[in-house]
Amino acid sequence: MAGSDAKTPRERYRAQVRAEIKQHAWEQIATAGASALSLNAIAKRMGVSGPALYRYFAGRDELITELVRDAYRSLADAVHAAAVTGADPAALAHVLRDWALADPHRYFLVYGTPVPGYHAPDEITGISQEIMADLLTAWTAFEPDPPASPFAAHLTDHRDWAGDHPAPPGVLRRALAFWTRLHGVLSLELAGHFTGMGFDPDRLFRAELDDLVGREG
Template structure:
């Protein structure tokens, strides 16, 4: 079969896969992962059940595709934000990156919840989601690379140094975003400790906000996140100057 003959077929397949994913996202938005039903998707798109399985092997396969897309979109949002503040101070970069993370999550709450925890009992995410998750967190690494962590963060830096020594792949990930830290366990550990702590902080504050847990508490997610960013920046001695 010629390439010309294959082209339209491949395009049709990708278009159908995209339509299936769009229908699945509507179900997720309406009722979470538990509402995802392949039979309902097939009916909505005018497909038979067996026809839908030509595009996704099963429900977990479809969930995995949605998770990959969500990570990729979140990484794009964070990466674009990082590009706009590359020459700003570390504190300002942290503020902007954290704000981009929050903005994506509250604009895509059903997709955020899909990647911040197991979508349902028994589901196991494919191995390739690890690299996608690291792409979301990666732009935070250079923010902390030049930091001077105080005593409160010292134990976390030590723990990250042990992780780096145990897994070569972690060092390669840090070096991808902080080339100057390649081969320097201490510098890599500082960058990694800050990024991991930022992720934990973001997940806590943003996760609570997306889940509606701030209702009636007299504050908003943006104010809380700004306060947390300030404390984390202080813990790592991040400069407010370029």
């Protein structure tokens, strides 16, 4: 006998149509960017009327929220799967890079230029904080008592971005520097800014990573 949570045929059909809409949305983002996302254009590709799609997504913002949620959830799950094995910050950094290189458009949707007129709901912030929590936990284990610094002291009272994580200010400073520098390298690489410069972006990423964790690179 089917479980009580089994979907009805109508629910399965609705899930399939929503998945198809999202697939077309990703293709549109890859071609023209998230700011050009259009439900009417997707409807045309699917051979249905614009109003028909609004039975599945109330509007552009709801569709973007679904895509952003999926992207953050995917990264959060990948990072957490590594974190629960005791992975150190360097290992988590490679998880981030592998995830970004696998789908640059997905990466830029969540870490690139904000979509004009769109504001993500609080639930999305919650998922992003899961990623940061795993990173903070890894840094706490890796270097539980970093040297004090003026910015670390500043973070004592400016730690909303860290959620409820109990990491001390020195760890917050290390993790924040780690996060911002690696995203800087990744964003430049994925946008093609290293093309023609004559060095291997992977080696640059590894060198930055070695510097951040105090290794010779």
